[in-house]
Amino acid sequence: MSDALSYFAAKLEHETDPSDTYAAQKAGEELTLVDVRGDEAWAQGRIPGAIHIPYRDIAVRAPAELDPSVPVVVYCWGPGCNAGAKGAREFARLGWSVREMIGGYEYWAREGQPTENDEGPLPRTFDPLTMAVRG
Secondary structure, three states: OOHHHHHHHHHHHHEEOHHHHHHHHHOOOOOEEEEOOOHHHHHHOEOOOOEEOOHHHHHHHHHHHOOOOOOEEEEOOOOOOOHHHHHHHHHHHOOOOEEEEOOHHHHHHHOOOOOEEOOEEOOOOOOOOOOOOOO
């Protein structure tokens, strides 16, 4: 296998994106979505159905709260945040099947996927810079 093929195959094995994650949720695929951001970020907005475990707490909380047989997808704020990678690393240390959702919450929201906060659903907007918009 060429270096490039090996690299991209490994990358796709360990990453996903908001569009594919949303499609997996809608298709009923079994996965646990974990928001690894801090409390203030979680309160501001999050993906419906996500579990909040800041990356620093994963080693202690995940074994007690989550089913290790269910694949995990972690996310943080966006491309400028490496908390998703830190969270994925912690799940990998535990031996769990884990993928990082590249783009994080920012691109999830920019693509118009559902978001919520403590008060309920947030308005959906579709950013034409992140996706093709039919018009």
